[in-house]
Amino acid sequence: MTRGLNIAALAQRTGVAPDTLRKWEQRYGILQPERTPGGQRRYSERDVARVEWLRARLGEGYRIGEAALLLGKADVPAARTPGEHVDAILAAATEGDVGEIGVRLDQAFALHSLDAVFGDVIDPLLQKVGTLWQAGQLSVVQEHLVSESVRARLGHLVGDSGGGIRGAAVLACAPNERHELGLMMLAIALRNDGWYVAYVGADTPLEDALALADRLSAALLGISISLQARIEELETSLRDAARPAGLEVVVGGAAASPEVAARVGGRYLAGELHETVEQLRALAH
Ligand code: B12
Numbered sequence: 389m390t391r392g393l394n395i396a397a398l399a400q401r402t403g404v405a406p407d408t409l410r411k412w413e414q415r416y417g418i419l420q421p422e423r424t425p426g427g428q429r430r431y432s433e434r435d436v437a438r439v440e441w442l443r444a445r446l447g448e449g450y451r452i453g454e455a456a457l458l459l460g461k462a463d464v465p466a467a468r469t470p471g472e473h474v475d476a477i478l479a480a481a482t483e484g485d486v487g488e489i490g491v492r493l494d495q496a497f498a499l500h501s502l503d504a505v506f507g508d509v510i511d512p513l514l515q516k517v518g519t520l521w522q523a524g525q526l527s528v529v530q531e532h533l534v535s536e537s538v539r540a541r542l543g544h545l546v547g548d549s550g551g552g553i554r555g556a557a558v559l560a561c562a563p564n565e566r567h568e569l570g571l572m573m574l575a576i577a578l579r580n581d582g583w584y585v586a587y588v589g590a591d592t593p594l595e596d597a598l599a600l601a602d603r604l605s606a607a608l609l610g611i612s613i614s615l616q617a618r619i620e621e622l623e624t625s626l627r628d629a630a631r632p633a634g635l636e637v638v639v640g641g642a643a644a645s646p647e648v649a650a651r652v653g654g655r656y657l658a659g660e661l662h663e664t665v666e667q668l669r670a671l672a673h
Pocket residue numbers: 510511514515516517518519522531532535539564565566567568569570571573574609610611612613614615616617638639640641642657658659660661664
């Protein structure tokens with residue numbers, strides 16, 4: 389015999405009327421009941437969780453169509469905690485399912501604060517992707533699917549205009565450095581903190597970044613470096629370049645350290661993104 393809840397029981401459990409549940413099922417395909425031999429629908433605990441998830445989004449002001457889109461396909465459980473989002477995105481990456489990676493990322497952005505999405509979803513996600521890739525458990529293509537999906541979403545936020553009540557900041561990756569996702573997060577966090585941010589991105593000739601900083605009378609040039617192998621090049625490119633007065637050069641990223649900062653005549657900052665933003669506030673003018 390098929391176990392599970394009939395529609396009345398599902399309605400009772402979730403507080404959503406049976407008519408509404410039927411409409412959600414038919415129109416948005418968000419439930420996946422099994423059938424009894426007699427053809428009656430039977431709903432599972434997963435369906436209960438999905439309806440509860442949708443109700444919570446409606447309570448936050450989403451329309452049902454938007455919430456259903458965020459929830460994604462009916463055959464996967466809705467992620468709630470940051471850890472569940474990370475696992476769900478990794479599972480989708482393993483399947484090579486780029487649509488699902490996107491839906492899961494959008495869910496994370498919809499459910500959590502930017503701070504939590506950056507620190508508790510994207511950061512650990514990319515760490516795990518790196519570890520799995522290194523161990524040969526994720527292919528380069530699967531890794532690219534995740535990092536490109538993340539980049540696309542961060543790109544929207546980086547592109548938002550606004551900011552400027554603090555100072556101007558130019559943000560660039562070191563020459564030949566293509567790891568830019570951490571710097572994009574910093575750009576978004578600084579803009580939200582009121583900076584005017586010129587995000588220059590990957591693989592930047594630093595004399596050009598310095599010229600831009602000069603033109604903007606920027607208070608900050610933030611340089612991101614992830615690869616040890618790029619440190620020497622970074623040092624060379626900054627050594628002889630003229631620096632605008634009042635410009636603070638700050639290095640960060642996985643290959644940055646106090647030693648690297650000393651070699652390029654800058655400061656080193658690390659730690660949680662919100663701490664970095666607070667420390668940089670002191671530099672604004
Ligand atoms: C995504 C990724 C890529 C993508 C990058 C896509 C993109 N558009 O950014 C691509 C595919 C391009 C890539 C390429 C390569 N990668 Co890669 N990549 C990664 C991966 C999986 C994630 C990196 C990431 O985004 N991390 C998440 C962010 C949020 O962390 P973060 O950068 O540290 O940023 C945080 C802080 O450091 C800080 N921060 C960052 N910048 C700045 C700047 C300032 C001023 C401040 C204050 C703070 C700050 O803010 C962030 C918030 O916490 C890592 C794995 C890992 N463990 O990190 C490997 C990894 C970094 N890559 C690695 C390697 C080897 C490569 C390649 C050489 C591979 C190859 N053979 O081609 C190339 C090099 C390309 C190049 N020239 O740069 C190695 C590096 C080893 C090493 N220590 O040198 C890693 C560690 C993978 C591994 N486990 O081996 N990679």
